[in-house]
Amino acid sequence: MKHLWILLLCIGLSSNAMAETPEEKGLAIAKAADERDAGFGDFIADMTMTLRNRKGNESVRYIRIRTLEGEGEGDKSMSIFDEPRDVKGTAMLTFSHGLKPDDQWLYLPALKRVKRINSRNKSGPFMGSEFAFEDLGSQEVEKYSYKYLRDEACGEWQCYVTERKPEYEYSGYTRQIVWRDQAEYRVVKVEFYDRKNALLKTLDSRGYKEYIGRYWRPDEMFVQNHQNGKSTLLKWSNYQFRTGLTDRDFNSNTLSSVR
Amino acid sequence: MDAKYIALIAGILLPSAVQPVVAGVWSGDISAELRYFPDDALSPAQYNDENASLAFKPEYYHEWDNRRQGFTFIAFARLDQNDEERSHADIRELNHRLTRGDWEWRFGIGKVFWGVTESQHLVDIINQTDLVENLDGEDKLGQPMIQATWLQDWGALEFFVLPAFRERSFPGAEGRLRTPLVVDTDRAEYESDDEQQHIDWALRSKIIIGAWEIGLAHFSGTARNPELLPVLDGNGNPVLVPRYNLIDQSSLDVSAILGNWLWKLEAIYQDNPVDSYAAAVGGFEYTFYGIFESALDLGAIVEYHYDDRGEAARVPFQDDVFAGARLAFNDAQSTEILAGSIIDLDSDSRSFRIEASRRLGNSFKLSGELQLFSNIDPQDVLYSLRDDDYLQVELGWYF
Numbered sequence: 001m002k003h004l005w006i007l008l009l010c011i012g013l014s015s016n017a018m019a020e021t022p023e024e025k026g027l028a029i030a031k032a033a034d035e036r037d038a039g040f041g042d043f044i045a046d047m048t049m050t051l052r053n054r055k056g057n058e059s060v061r062y063i064r065i066r067t068l069e070g071e072g073e074g075d076k077s078m079s080i081f082d083e084p085r086d087v088k089g090t091a092m093l094t095f096s097h098g099l100k101p102d103d104q105w106l107y108l109p110a111l112k113r114v115k116r117i118n119s120r121n122k123s124g125p126f127m128g129s130e131f132a133f134e135d136l137g138s139q140e141v142e143k144y145s146y147k148y149l150r151d152e153a154c155g156e157w158q159c160y161v162t163e164r165k166p167e168y169e170y171s172g173y174t175r176q177i178v179w180r181d182q183a184e185y186r187v188v189k190v191e192f193y194d195r196k197n198a199l200l201k202t203l204d205s206r207g208y209k210e211y212i213g214r215y216w217r218p219d220e221m222f223v224q225n226h227q228n229g230k231s232t233l234l235k236w237s238n239y240q241f242r243t244g245l246t247d248r249d250f251n252s253n254t255l256s257s258v259r
Numbered sequence: 260m261d262a263k264y265i266a267l268i269a270g271i272l273l274p275s276a277v278q279p280v281v282a283g284v285w286s287g288d289i290s291a292e293l294r295y296f297p298d299d300a301l302s303p304a305q306y307n308d309e310n311a312s313l314a315f316k317p318e319y320y321h322e323w324d325n326r327r328q329g330f331t332f333i334a335f336a337r338l339d340q341n342d343e344e345r346s347h348a349d350i351r352e353l354n355h356r357l358t359r360g361d362w363e364w365r366f367g368i369g370k371v372f373w374g375v376t377e378s379q380h381l382v383d384i385i386n387q388t389d390l391v392e393n394l395d396g397e398d399k400l401g402q403p404m405i406q407a408t409w410l411q412d413w414g415a416l417e418f419f420v421l422p423a424f425r426e427r428s429f430p431g432a433e434g435r436l437r438t439p440l441v442v443d444t445d446r447a448e449y450e451s452d453d454e455q456q457h458i459d460w461a462l463r464s465k466i467i468i469g470a471w472e473i474g475l476a477h478f479s480g481t482a483r484n485p486e487l488l489p490v491l492d493g494n495g496n497p498v499l500v501p502r503y504n505l506i507d508q509s510s511l512d513v514s515a516i517l518g519n520w521l522w523k524l525e526a527i528y529q530d531n532p533v534d535s536y537a538a539a540v541g542g543f544e545y546t547f548y549g550i551f552e553s554a555l556d557l558g559a560i561v562e563y564h565y566d567d568r569g570e571a572a573r574v575p576f577q578d579d580v581f582a583g584a585r586l587a588f589n590d591a592q593s594t595e596i597l598a599g600s601i602i603d604l605d606s607d608s609r610s611f612r613i614e615a616s617r618r619l620g621n622s623f624k625l626s627g628e629l630q631l632f633s634n635i636d637p638q639d640v641l642y643s644l645r646d647d648d649y650l651q652v653e654l655g656w657y658f
Contacts, residue, residue, distance in 0.1 A: 084621050086593075114372075247412070
């Protein structure tokens with residue numbers, strides 16, 4: 001009898017440990033992915049965005065990105081616009097804060113004016129593209145709640161499929177379905193559902209490369225909007241990690257010196 | 260081993276990469292502008308109907324020393340059909356930047372903007388206004404300076420030594436948008452015997468506390484905005500002569516982002532030999548994001564202008580309200596419209612302005628501007644502009 005109790009207890013304990021809820025498993029995957037990418041320090045990269053409308057007309061943006069990893073706080077990042085030419089020299093500085101609204105400044109070179117801007121327009125399009133500001137911001141774990149859905153093959157890899165719901169305010173999405181590969185936690189695909197829970201757009205990330213022996217970044221990110229027929233192809237190039245950027249390179253008072 | 264620990268070791272062992280620099284890049288724009296004035300000018304000397312104008316702004320930038328040093332050159336030239344004072348050229352910037360630790364230095368001709376409000380730039384004083392360019396006063400002449408910025412996590416301290424003065428540009432006799440008497444810029448007078456060689460200085464602190472940004476500044480030197488004194492020129496014709504006094508001006512500018520509200524205040528106290536005064540402009544911008552389930556953002560802007568000299572002030576804003584709206588389409592062509600009206604609460608004089616712009620293709624931009632004056636009181640500084648309503652269309656090519 002005593003043995004039976006112990007046996008039952010053991011079964012109870014193990015099944016408890018095994019019965020991770022889908023929410024717990026989803027969160028664990030997000031945490032593991034975050035950990036996998038931690039410690040990059042800083043990186044710089046160039047980004048070419050090609051916007052394509054339903055008629056096939058294209059317009060191109062050329063933007064340089066600098067990001068500094070936050071220690072115990074969100075990342076700091078800077079976007080410097082080279083094209084279109086009429087906005088050349090415009091720079092955007094963002095301090096991400098997870099659930100709290102980000103701090104954001106815009107530098108307008110024609111007036112030499114630095115403007116504090118409202119970071120509430122998370123769902124707004126970035127430079128007229130199909131990427132919203134919230135898609136390009138840093139993806140801290142606490143920004144979403146998670147739910148593991150299933151394992152599934154994704155191209156040559158095996159993926160975790162997870163649903164995540166934004167916990168921050170003013171998102172344009174009710175939920176996203178994220179495909180992450182199980183080996184390196186690379187985001188392969190994301191489906192975005194709008195405020196009415198209708199499928200809005202799909203993001204495909206392709207051509208992953210490993211930098212400094214640890215950090216995986218895609219060469220291309222392609223967004224197809226299913227509602228308006230427009231698409232945006234974002235090509236990354238010239239990735240460099242640990243270039244020695246510091247907080248001083250992310251100061252709103254010297255935005256006019258940034259090129 | 261912990262991932263961050265590995266990263267830390269790797270970071271120490273690997274030599275840090277060299278920062279890519281922007282080396283020797285030319286860019287700029289060429290713009291064709293057309294203005295149309297529906298009303299005949301007050302003076303027969305001034306042109307009527309339309310005016311064509313061409314502007315060229317080349318820029319050169321080079322940086323080196325791991326981005327810690329940079330050289331900037333920006334020139335500007337305009338050729339105007341009718342106004343020979345508006346046909347002019349200027350070096351907007353020609354300076355060397357040096358960044359060392361917490362300090363950033365700038366030597367040469369530069370441009371600096373201070374302030375937060377939209378309908379008037381009250382605290383912005385370092386650069387002289389290139390008034391022939393546009394009534395809005397947002398075009399500035401290059402200012403010779405030594406600038407030192409001390410960067411801190413809480414903000415920054417800035418120091419300026421300004422060894423040479425730039426005179427304000429004014430429209431010529433044939434030009435529109437001018438005072439009834441022509442300003443004779445060749446006969447400028449100065450309070451200081453050093454005239455344009457008087458050494459001005461300024462300092463400014465910028466403090467950032469969460470959503471609040473506070474600027475405190477002091478300027479000591481030659482006034483940017485001259486008195487205009489009526490005199491007779493060599494031919495016995497009455498003209499205005501600009502007189503530049505020595506002033507001390509302290510200023511405060513504050514902005515705060517609170518939800519969808521952006522609150523703004525600019526205030527100055529100016530000590531000068533004629534009419535020492537205090538003035539302020541303040542208000543808010545409230546933004547509705549993604550209106551009508553679209554990508555459009557609509558901002559409502561309201562600002563109040565105050566000047567303690569009242570109607571005696573030589574400026575258009577003493578007890579005025581600006582109300583305006585900004586519509587950003589957030590489309591691939593970056594279409595934007597800004598419309599606003601300034602109403603003088605004492606005299607009910609009104610001016611109305613609408614600005615719109617849209618990119619064409621990848622390297623052209625089309626801009627339009629409509630300026631109307633209505634019910635302008637004879638006591639108002641703007642009275643001389645009462646027949647200068649205009650429509651402007653500009654096409655710029657950016658390279």
